[in-house]
Amino acid sequence: MPKLNQQELEAHLWGAANILRGKTAGQDYKNYILSLMFFKRLCDQWECEARADSSGIGHGG
Numbered sequence: 833m834p835k836l837n838q839q840e841l842e843a844h845l846w847g848a849a850n851i852l853r854g855k856t857a858g859q860d861y862k863n864y865i866l867s868l869m870f871f872k873r874l875c876d877q878w879e880c881e882a883r884a885d886s887s888g889i890g891h892g893g
Contacts, residue, residue, distance in 0.1 A: 836844065853861055 856864075
């Protein structure tokens with residue numbers, strides 16, 4: 833497979849996203865993506881706090 837430059841890769845990924853999205857209305861898609869972004873942030877924050885707790889930070893010593 834030939835090597836793609838960044839612009840070709842972005843165009844290819846954008847086309848794939850359009851195919852997967854299908855006929856979804858823009859507002860529905862926006863709500864879906866924002867929900868995923870919120871969930872990702874929540875998971876990252878939980879992981880960070882769990883790592884801090886397991887290393888002894890926040891336990892007063």
